[in-house]
Amino acid sequence: MPLKDDNEIKADEITPKEVYLNRREFMAASATAAAAAAFPPLAEAQSHGGIPMKIEKHVDYAGSEEQTLYKSAAGYNNFYEFSTNKEDVAPMSKNFRTRPWTVTIEGLIKNPRCYDIDELIKRFPLEERVYRLRCVEGWSMVIPWVGFPLAGFIKLIEPDSKAKFVEFTTIHDPSQMPGQRRDVLQWPYVEGLRLDEAVHPLTILSVGMYGEVLPNQNGAPLRLVVPWKYGFKSIKSIVKIRLTDQMPVTSWMKAGPLEYGFYANVNPEVDHPRWSQATERRIGEFFRRKTLMFNGYAQQVASLYAAMDLRKYF
């Protein structure tokens, strides 16, 4: 190991705080992992404090890239209903009530109805899917989500042949969500997908992460995960899913129509009007890395957009 130079810049002077903290966390986690390897029964007892989930299948869709530490994924969040400060979301959502919880399914479908969240979870075998998540702000993570393909759910609710889009809505409850008492966005948070995007095999409804029930700050009890799109499409704490023939107007499109389009596909060639999208900072890493077309999922999804001008449909 090279000797330390006295002039060496300290990590906390050149590294954003969250990355720096993340490295310390990494070292602490390595020490824990080493201890766990020495005492295997301890490793099995490791938990992040959540409720373990029964998972039928594990698939890594992130090419063996190192997973983001749980502490970062659960401690650095965008969830404007609680706070616009990423580190405040976890403590502020601690007491958010996720039971009882129903999801209303309506619009152009055969049987509009409400599902109890636990009834819904029991209907589908849970899978663990390791996906990259790329936020529009320029950071990214690799997260093992637990969930089930949205396609299976859409099939169950039997859409009408006129349905072309799926609209998702987050709970509106200002008494529990202080951010909804301010006009940061138009509430409730709304997102949408084209029906073919919604039934794509990579699109999931997530109910957990890292083998445990989803923490509140990550969108409990039910959130969307669409790995080839910017993170803001992955709407949290969903209470309503509506099938429609009209393109939904999402909260971000209302907030900044020139900055946030309906498609929001990760695209290093189309800049956000105020910053480049060519590179990203993987949380826990020091150097920026190149952003990949469709977040690295081009092989699976590029055909959905074959005839489209992605500068116009951003």
Ligand code: MTE
């Ligand atoms: N869903 C709701 N309801 N409210 C939000 O503010 N933020 C989005 C998305 N889903 C958001 C939301 C954004 S901008 C991102 S990057 C991801 O959630 C962050 O998910 P994470 O905190 O699990 O990493």
